[in-house]
Amino acid sequence: MxxxxxxxxxxxxxxxxxxxxxxxxxxxxxxxxxxxxxxxxxxxxxxxxxxxxxxxxxxxxxxxxxxxxxxxxxxxxxxxxxxxxxxxxxxxxxxxxxxxxxxxxxxxxxxxxxxxxxxxxxxxxxxxxxxxxxxxxxxxxxxxxxxxxxxxxxxDEASTDENSTDDSSAGRDDSQSREEAASEPTASYERVEIGTLSDRVGETVRIEGEVVSAQQTGGPTVFEVRDETGVVDAAAFVEAGVRAYPEVDVGSLVRLDGEVELRRNEIQVETEALVSLAGDDADAVQSRLDDALRGRARPDSVTPLADHDAVSAVETQLQDAAEEIRRAVFESRPIIVRHTATADGYVAGAAVERAVLPLIREEHAKSDAEYHYFDRRPLEEAVYGMDAATNDVTRMLQDRDRHGEKLPLVLLVGTGATVESSDGLDLLSIYGAKRVVADAAAVDAEIEESTDVLVSPVLADADASDLSTGALVANLAAAVNDDVRDDLRHLPAVSYWENAPEAYLDAAIDAGYDETYVRELREAVALEAYYQSYEDKRELITDLLFDNGVTPNGDGENAGNLASHVSEQFRLKLDAEVETAQANLESREAEGVDFAVLDTDAYTHRFDFPPTALLLDELHRREREGETFVTIGVAMDELYLRSTADVDLRAVAEAARERAPEAGITAVGIREGRIEFLSGRREQVKEAVVGAVAEQLA
The missing domain is CATH 2.40.50.140 (Nucleic acid-binding proteins)
Structure with a gap:
């Protein structure tokens, strides 16, 4: 026994x-x-x-x-x-x-x-x-x-004598007494900064700061505490699976005494006493945090990656957006990046990721912090609708309730800048999530009311016709973290399918990426963006964009150029699809405007690469003639429109509605030129849109 x-x-x-x-x-x-x-x-x-x-x-x-x-x-x-x-x-x-x-x-x-x-x-x-x-x-x-x-x-001091009282209740009383005795720091330990804890392993110290998360494990309660210099985990144990210090919650300003330990190469504090602060003590801690945050969060200036008038026109906006992103990192607020599942969208999202992850690693002692405080979530469409917003709100509320996390900053790049996204942005606002939007085109002034920061050359009255979202956001990323500037120099050139500004091509060449390599990267990213478009593909995109496309094999030897390999697959798949589409294009003319119309249901593989939008882009580049050439792709209940001349998609949809009033015609994707309609009126809609476009361009 x-x-x-x-x-x-x-x-x-x-x-x-x-x-x-x-x-x-x-x-x-x-x-x-x-x-x-x-x-x-x-x-x-x-x-x-x-x-x-x-x-x-x-x-x-x-x-x-x-x-x-x-x-x-x-x-x-x-x-x-x-x-x-x-x-x-x-x-x-x-x-x-x-x-x-x-x-x-x-x-x-x-x-x-x-x-x-x-x-x-x-x-x-x-x-x-x-x-x-x-x-x-x-x-x-x-x-x-x-x-x-x-x-x-x-x-354990509990007696095992046969005449002793019930051991389990004694254990509970002992736990309660330990909790009561340790509820408030009483010893006079030196207050130290979290940033110095790596030099204090084995010492008992006092830290003061804000609780940024509180997670209950199967053993202790783990509080993340932030001061003006960093963030550290503090483990507090009462009883396995029982919440320690239930009065302390996310956002509490606290004083904590504990022993500094090194566990699996991570600094942690074993909590001996913890108390929430109030009054002058709380004000003093909050003042230190605010002063430090103001000094750390806002970049002194914005230096563009290359000369570009459209970027220079929004330097103050970029500075504001960079401040919000850096502030989120220093406040231990998760950052959610939403971008389109396109080459341009992935370049933009990856640029932000490259800038933010090192800041998170520096700020948090936990080695996996970057997976808790940063998430990139691609969107299949260039609209931040209620479906995406509902998904984000559900997940952020779960993370708040289950893991004690703060509500996130949601950064939308290349999406969320038109009124079609206002309902989704407003849903985030209701719950208090921060919203930053950066878009090079297709921006509506009304969306400013639904955002905390909006970066838009259009609203700055700048000519953004030669600016991609990838180029704009790469400059934002450099403002967020200047230390990764050299890693970002080639990204703007990768984001353009054609007519990339010479300044960006030169910057890419200086970084070691010639025009052929830039093209291969763009095509490789576009192909990978299509497959499982809802996944961030963090490691794969990093290998493509930032490791020179060269990937080691299992033996540690060079396995070849990843970008070249994937790009070859891109070209084979795209060329085969374009060849089929070209053979089945309907050529027509209306009001002096030349049209190429494709039945994408009948003459494309809709559930294989390339996606309809990318196919139409390539067809339009290859088929266009003169100043007014329009390519249209018509599917079961949606239509894509490409034009060499500027077309107001909302005006086209409105005029087409007058021609086909029972077809339910709606402009839903301003950035991608997409119109939706009722499938039963498909032929009527096609004729109505052709007529509306011809009338607008005539």
Whole structure:
């Protein structure tokens, strides 16, 4: 008969039934059959596969943590071979295969205790080791169970005497008394800045700042605390899975005393006492935070990546937008980037990502912070509609309620700048999410009321005819983080399908990207943007745009130019589709305007690359003649329009509605020239739009 290492209850073995999942085991057996399903084990990462991670639980016992068991994308794991990780054994199959489950507790301190399991059974850490054998003849000491709280160990003082009272209630009383005793800092520790904690490992210090998130794990409560110099995790333990300091919430200004520790190369603070501040104390902390934030967030100036009048016209707007983005990072506010699933959109989104991620890494001690505080979410359409906004609001409210995160800053690039997006932007506003919009074209002045910052050369009365959104946002990214300026110089040129300004082409050449390479990058990004368009493809886009397109193979050797390989696939697929479309174009003339009309339902593969918009762009480039040439693609219930002369799409839709009043004609995609209608009136709509365009251009 032994006692439970958690609560001291008399039990056969070392852990009672109610605390089986509060203990992590080190497995020293030699066969998978010795594992116990449901238990948590420490293991080491053996390697990755497309379907998950292999984890060694012993030298000859390996299990699979399938990607479906993860609470995040497999690509977002930063585990390296040899890293210690914590997993749950879900099942041991008859053939010896081991199915592993994800553990939200990824450090030993998150468990309440640790044991060794070998072929002989369970025992305390140290028992059965050679060091323990050497003291075998020494007198036995009275047995006292050891419990790990956070990252420390303590001896449980609860008596296991037969005449003692119920141990579990005693444990609860003890937890409550510890909480009450530690509810407010009483010792006189030196207040230090979070930015200096890496030099203070092992010291007990006092920090003051704002709680930016509060997450309840299976063990301690983990508070992220921000001061004027950085952010750090502080673990506070009352009882496994029980919220410590429930009065402290996101946004609270606090004073915290604790020991600085280094866990898996990350600085953490083991909380000894924590209290919310009020009055003059709170005002002093808030003042320090505000002063530091003002000084850090706003760029001193904006220096364009190349000479461009349209960019120079919006330097103040770029400065305002960069300040909001930097402020979000320093306030530990998540940043959500919405961009179109096009080459231009991906260039814009990737530019911001390249600028923001280093700032997040510098600000947060957690190695995976960039996946918590930055997310890029492509849009299939160039409109931020209620569907996308509802998705974003749902996720941000879940993150707030489940993980204690602040509401995000939503940055929309190349989308969200027209009145068709106002309902989606207003939904974000209702919940208090910040909104920054940057767009090189198709901007409506009315949208300013639905944004916190709007970057638009159009509203600055500048000629933006030679400016892409990718070029505009690359300049914004340079303003956000000047340290990555050299990484961004080639991006503006990549964002243009034709007629890229010479200044951007020269900048790309100076950065090592000639015109052929720039074209290959653009085509490769466009192809990858199409597949699973709702995914950010962070690692792949990084390999394409920022690693010179050269990717190492599994042996660490050069596997060839990634951009050239993907670009070749782009060209083969696009040329084949264009050839088919050209053979089936309907050529016509109206009011002196030449038209090329394609039935995209009948003569394209609608659910394969290229997407209709990209195909129409390429057809228009190849077929156009003279100053007034129009290409139209008509599908079941939508129409795409391309023109060599400026066309007011909303006016075309209005005029077409008069010609076909029962067709439900609506201009829905101003940037992409898209009109929607009722499929039953398809032929009538085609004739109405051709007539309306001809009338406008005549």
């Amino acid at each position: 032994g006692t439970c290492i958690i609560c001291g209850t008399p039990v056969e073995g070392r852990i009672c039934d109610s605390h089986q999942e509060d203990v992590v085991f080190e497995f020293r057996g030699n066969d998978a059959s010795q594992l116990v399903s449901g238990r948590f084990y420490s293991g080491t990462v053996d390697g990755y596969a497309d379907f998950g991670v292999f984890v060694d639980l012993a030298s000859n016992v390996t299990g699979l943590l399938h990607r479906s068991e993860l609470d995040r994308r497999l690509e977002s794991l930063h585990w390296e071979p040899g890293d210690t990780v914590f997993v749950q054994v879900k099942n041991v199959r008859d053939n010896g295969n081991i199915d592993l489950g994800w553990s939200i507790r990824q450090s030993e301190r998150d468990f309440r205790g640790a044991l060794v399991q070998d072929a002989e059974g369970d025992h305390d850490v140290g028992e059965g080791d050679e060091s323990a054998d050497e003291t075998e003849d020494e007198p036995d000491e009275p047995e006292t169970p050891t419990v790990r709280h956070g990252s420390t160990s303590r001896t």
